[in-house]
Amino acid sequence: MSQARSSLPRTIAAHAILIAYTIIALFPVILIVMNSFKSRQAIFRSPLMPPTAETFDLVGYRTVMVQGDFFLYFQNSLIVTVVSLFLVLLFGAMAAFALAEYRFRGNTLTGLYLALGIMIPIRLGTVAILQLMVASGLVNTRTALILVYTAQGLPLAIFILSEFTRQISDDLKNAGRIDGLSEYRIFFRLVLPLLRPAMATVAVFTMIPIWNDLWFPLILAPAEPTKTITLGVQIFLGQFVTNWNAVLSALSLAIVPVLVLYLIFSRQLIRGITSGAVK
Amino acid sequence: MGSLRLENIKKSFGQVEVLKGIDLDVKEGEFIVFVGPSGCGKSTLLRIVAGLEDATSGEVLIDGAKVNTVPPAKRGIAMVFQTYALYPHLTVRNNMGLGLKQAGAPAPEIAKRIATASTMLSLDPYLERRPAELSGGQRQRVAIGRAVVREPKLFLFDEPLSNLDAALRVNTRLEIAQLHRRLSATMIYVTHDQVEAMTLADRIVVLNNGHVEQIGAPMQLYNAPANEFVAGFIGSPKMNFIDGGRLGESVKTIGVRPEHLSVDAAKGDWKGTVIHVEHLGADTNLYIDTEKAGLLTARIFGEYRAEPGSTVHATPEPAKTYRFDEEGRRIE
Numbered sequence: 001m002s003q004a005r006s007s008l009p010r011t012i013a014a015h016a017i018l019i020a021y022t023i024i025a026l027f028p029v030i031l032i033v034m035n036s037f038k039s040r041q042a043i044f045r046s047p048l049m050p051p052t053a054e055t056f057d058l059v060g061y062r063t064v065m066v067q068g069d070f071f072l073y074f075q076n077s078l079i080v081t082v083v084s085l086f087l088v089l090l091f092g093a094m095a096a097f098a099l100a101e102y103r104f105r106g107n108t109l110t111g112l113y114l115a116l117g118i119m120i121p122i123r124l125g126t127v128a129i130l131q132l133m134v135a136s137g138l139v140n141t142r143t144a145l146i147l148v149y150t151a152q153g154l155p156l157a158i159f160i161l162s163e164f165t166r167q168i169s170d171d172l173k174n175a176g177r178i179d180g181l182s183e184y185r186i187f188f189r190l191v192l193p194l195l196r197p198a199m200a201t202v203a204v205f206t207m208i209p210i211w212n213d214l215w216f217p218l219i220l221a222p223a224e225p226t227k228t229i230t231l232g233v234q235i236f237l238g239q240f241v242t243n244w245n246a247v248l249s250a251l252s253l254a255i256v257p258v259l260v261l262y263l264i265f266s267r268q269l270i271r272g273i274t275s276g277a278v279k
Numbered sequence: 280m281g282s283l284r285l286e287n288i289k290k291s292f293g294q295v296e297v298l299k300g301i302d303l304d305v306k307e308g309e310f311i312v313f314v315g316p317s318g319c320g321k322s323t324l325l326r327i328v329a330g331l332e333d334a335t336s337g338e339v340l341i342d343g344a345k346v347n348t349v350p351p352a353k354r355g356i357a358m359v360f361q362t363y364a365l366y367p368h369l370t371v372r373n374n375m376g377l378g379l380k381q382a383g384a385p386a387p388e389i390a391k392r393i394a395t396a397s398t399m400l401s402l403d404p405y406l407e408r409r410p411a412e413l414s415g416g417q418r419q420r421v422a423i424g425r426a427v428v429r430e431p432k433l434f435l436f437d438e439p440l441s442n443l444d445a446a447l448r449v450n451t452r453l454e455i456a457q458l459h460r461r462l463s464a465t466m467i468y469v470t471h472d473q474v475e476a477m478t479l480a481d482r483i484v485v486l487n488n489g490h491v492e493q494i495g496a497p498m499q500l501y502n503a504p505a506n507e508f509v510a511g512f513i514g515s516p517k518m519n520f521i522d523g524g525r526l527g528e529s530v531k532t533i534g535v536r537p538e539h540l541s542v543d544a545a546k547g548d549w550k551g552t553v554i555h556v557e558h559l560g561a562d563t564n565l566y567i568d569t570e571k572a573g574l575l576t577a578r579i580f581g582e583y584r585a586e587p588g589s590t591v592h593a594t595p596e597p598a599k600t601y602r603f604d605e606e607g608r609r610i611e
Contacts, residue, residue, distance in 0.1 A: 171364035171437075174331050179425075180352030180381035193368060 029255070036060050036248035043244055060245030061253075063236075070250065072225065073232035078257060080142050080228060081210045084149035088206050089199050091150070092157030093165075097187050099158070100165035101173070111162065117155030122148065123215060133220055140223040148216050153206040164198040165191065200265040207265075211258050229254045281307045281342065281432040281465035283328065288337035290323055297323050299489040300337070305467065310459050313469045314476040314512070315486035321469045322437055324486070328467065329435050330354050341432060352381065354433075357426035361438040363418040365410040371397075371421050372406040375428045389428075396427040399461070400454070416447040423458070436468040440475060452478060473513055477501075485509050507607035510534050516564060521572045523602075530610060534601040537564065537578035540593045542585075547592025551575070553585050567593055 034050050035043050042055035049055070064070050099111045122129075129148060130139075138144040168191055176186040192199075217231040233250045236243040283305040290298040297320045305311050313321040326332040328339060330351035339346050346354050357378070365374050372393055379389045397403050400420045410418055419439060426434055436455070440448045456479055459466055470476055476483050477497045485492040485500065485508070493505040497513075504510035510518050516537045523530040541547070542565060551569030563583040567575050577593055585591060602610040 169362050169364060171360035171362045172366075174326075174329075174351075175358070175360060175364035175366075175425075177331060178329065178351045178356065178358050179378035180350075181377075189368070190366060 032248050033252045033255075036245070036252040038245075040245055043248075057245070060243075060247075060249030063243060063246040064249045064253065067235070067246070069224070070229070070232060070253070073227050073229045074253075074257070076142060076226055077211060077228040077230070077254075080145045080149065081207055081257075081261075083142075083146050084153060084210055085203055085207055087146070087150040088153035088157050089203060092154055092161050092202065093192060093195055093199065094187065095154070095158045096161035096165045097191055099162045111158075115155050115159045117152070118159060122152045126215070126219060130219055138220075140221050140226050142221065142226055144220045145216055145226075145228070148220065149210045149213075153210070156205060157202045160202050161195060161198055164195055168194050203265045204262060207261055208258060211254075283433060283465065283467070284338075284340040284343075285324075285328070286338040286340070288324065288327060288339070289335045290320070290327060290332065291335050297489050298327075298334075301486075301491060303484060303491070303494070305465060308463045308465055310466045310468065310479055310481045312476040312480035312483050313467065313486055314471065314473060314483055315492075316512075317471055319486045320489045321471075321486050325358075325435055325437055325467065325469045328433070329356055329358055352378070355431050356433045356435055357429040357431035358435040358437065359419070359422045359426050359439045361441050363410070363415075363422045363442070365418055365421055365425075367410055370407050370409055371402060371413070371424075374410070374421060375425045378425065378429050392428045392430070393424075396424045399427065399458070400424045415443055416451060419443060419451060420454070423455070427458070427462070432465065434464055434466040436466065436470075438470055439468075440470070440472070455479065473515065477513070483513075485512060487512075504601065504609060506609055507532060507534070507603045510601055510603075510609070516576045516578060518601075519572075519575045520603075521575075525571060525573070528602075530602040531605050532603040532607075534603060535575075535595045536599065537576040538580075539596045539599040540575065540577040541596070542567070542577050542579055542583065543592050543594065544585075544590070545592070547594040549575070549593045551591060551593060553587050553589050553591055555587055556583075556585055558582065565591070567591060569593060 031047070035047060037051040037058065037060075038055045039057035039059065042049070042051070042057070046055075051057075095114060099107060099114075133139050133144045138147070172190055173186055176190050181189070212230060213228075214230045214234075217226075217228045221227070222231065229250070233247055233254070236246040236250065283303070285301055285303040288298055288301040289296070301324060303311075313324060315321050323332060327334045330346065330349060334347070341354060341356075366377065369377065375393050375396060376389045379392065393406075397406055400423060402417070402420055402424055405413060405417060405421070410421070413421065419442075422439070439455070440451055443451060452475060455466075455468075459479075468475070468479060480497055482494060482496055483500055484494050487508050492512075493500060493509045495503075500509055500513045504513065507520065511520070511534075514536055518534045518536050519540070521533045521535070523533055526533060549567075549569040549572045551567040551572075553565055554568050554574075555566040557564040557566075560582075562581065563579045563585075565577040565579065565583065565585060567577060569575055572593075575593055604610055
């Protein structure tokens with residue numbers, strides 16, 4: 001190890017801080033996964049112990065599979081998240097491209113207006129949104145959730161992506177124009193691939209709040225066929241009795257899809273910008 | 280085929296007037312270079328010719344036809360950019376062929392033209408590679424190839440050599456000059472480098488602050504600059520400007536090129552002290568602080584031994600001094 005740039009105490013300190021943070025961050029997740037494999041008594045008697053041969057019990061998972069339609073809830077969550085994500089990324093990138101690329105009257109104002117949603121939480125408008133959904137007959141549909149989540153995700157997406165779009169070389173877009181590509185082809189074929197790392201970042205930020213949201217499913221789509229997984233878990237949380245085995249198992253299962261989506265996007269994050277276009 | 284005419288082109292961005300009425304006539308087969316300091320509007324002018332920017336007023340005519348409202352792809356032009364601007368997802372072959380494909384040219388014709396261009400630019404071994412797998416010089420050759428394949432009426436070059444290192448710049452400059460000779464096409468080339476301007480151009484357009492200072496052949500600009508700006512811009516090192524009053528002359532400014540000053544240790548017109556010496560091998564640049572004429576640069580061919588601090592005498596060649604009036608115009 002080179003001595004000029006690092007010293008042993010400093011390396012130890014850095015690692016100690018990072019390890020401590022990792023433990024704090026992972027502790028609740030590990031606790032949930034660990035206890036989901038234990039019997040009810042074991043959960044309460046020794047919540048911090050890993051499952052042993054005696055305490056190992058899959059009762060939680062059995063309950064989840066039998067009670068309630070968990071595959072449907074999963075499917076609902078997945079559809080809502082993936083479709084919203086797709087729409088946020090598509091419209092976010094398009095709006096960002098328009099704001100960054102074209103000079104028109106009110107450009108800055110439009111940009112500010114679109115970014116307003118970052119500062120004003122969409123939940124403030126819940127009553128109005130509910131009225132709107134009732135009026136348009138969209139209550140208890142996945143469409144209602146997708147529309148709301150798309151609106152919720154767009155401001156941040158536009159804000160981040162327009163910054164990245166500005167950095168894409170004008171020459172590349174102009175070369176496309178001279179070769180006779182339409183503005184849509186320029187956007188989809190030349191600009192979008194270069195935006196991929198930024199889009200992955202936005203995707204991660206957008207996806208997790210949607211997957212975890214309880215508020216809008218509860219208000220807009222509480223019916224059995226449109227329940228999302230976070231809402232579905234609530235049936236095990238009673239006013240007097242809570243089926244902890246089932247809650248923990250359901251939550252453990254709910255982690256898996258987000259993890260998979262995250263891994264897909266983080267690979268994009270790491271791969272980095274396609275080089276060779278400019279310099 | 281391939282003439283260009285600009286009539287009173289003006290361009291403003293908001294309140295800022297970038298081009299203040301440009302008139303220009305480019306004949307078929309001419310190599311025209313726009314040169315000027317950064318921010319003078321030369322790239323904007325090129326973009327207006329290409330159709331990538333709209334002029335605020337004025338007209339662009341290609342081959343006598345007004346093209347103000349014609350989109351870039353339909354103007355019969357091809358452009359080479361400073362940053363190469365190759366499509367990163369396409370191979371060299373497809374990069375070169377995309378424009379023709381978009382225009383609906385038949386596949387055998389496209390293949391034939393790519394073959395011709397790639398042979399001309401020795402790109403044959405790289406046709407199946409992507410831009411990321413090429414070096415800077417190769418990328419710029421592909422960009423030039425992409426322009427050649429289109430067989431345009433007008434070639435537009437936007438500082439194509441600025442991103443290349445010095446050695447490659449000379450090579451690529453040579454290739455562009457040969458290309459012009461071989462295709463005898465009309466080319467418009469934007470640069471801030473006066474060496475590129477002098478070596479490539481049939482005629483140079485010197486731009487400053489949004490207007491044309493002078494249009495002329497390279498040697499015409501060097502030998503007979505219209506004003507102080509052109510005199511200072513063309514030639515390296517820069518021309519020395521001496522206040523007329525200090526030399527007891529009636530004109531505002533007197534200009535002497537560094538290469539037209541002779542230096543002698545014993546005698547001469549302007550006595551001074553050597554401040555700094557630059558040895559370039561083929562020639563030597565001397566910076567001399569003279570009593571009468573102020574700070575001067577002298578360029579001496581070959582090697583000249585002088586120590587900073589030593590006393591020398593500089594003498595201008597009488598026939599090669601320039602006189603400028605109050606407005607900076609040259610007095611014949």
